[in-house]
Amino acid sequence: MVSMQGTQSKQVNGNNYLRVGYADKRFLAAISSTPLLVIIFLAIWVYREIPVTEWRLVQFLTIYVVAAFLYLNLGVWLHEQLHCLAFKNSQYTNRVQIVYERKYTLILHGYYRVSGAIDYRTMRRALLGPLLLVFSLLAIGWLGILVLPSWWFAIMTSLAMVAVLDMTHDIYMLFQIRSIGIKGKYWDKGQYLEVVWKDK
Secondary structure (H helix, E strand, O other): OOOOEOEEEEEEOOEEEEEEOEOOHHHHHHHHHHHHHHHHHHHHHHHHHOOOOOOHHHHHHHHHHHHHHHHHHHHHHHHHHHHHHHHOOOOOHHHEEEEEEEEOOOEEEEEEEEOOOEOHHHHHHHHHOOHHHHHHHHHHHHHHOOOOOOOHHHHHHHHHHHHHHHOHHHHHHHHHHOOOHHHOEEEEOOOOEEEEEOOO
């Protein structure tokens, strides 16, 4: 699978062509700083909530290892599935393919691609689909406060922040295409988007 970073554009015979890849370093730094700071704060919160015993550090590390393992497998799987909700029960249903690959045995990596052109509204819904995972993790955290250990909400909020970070490239792509909007036709190639439009 060919991948790229940033954008490439050109104009041919009155048509504008834009290719949007992964977020560039500047965008990555800008959008990831706040979630990372929140995750650090929440990690301190979790550690302070664990009873002070000789096993405190072991418990802390175990909680985070389990949480990381779950997100890097189930979370990644859900991320791609939520992208593809935008294509369900529509003309795109049979044109979507989700690809999952294993990296380092324990880590799942995935991407989806769609054959043929996509309209802007569907493309936007697809890019924003994983927001459902962010809100779901926050909701599970709030519900768990009633019956689960006091660190539960902090862990679920941490995973919600990881889900936001996981959307960095999706948000970048959305930022790049929002000014084109309904004028464009979109091709989702899996790890980059192609857009064609004419200026009126």
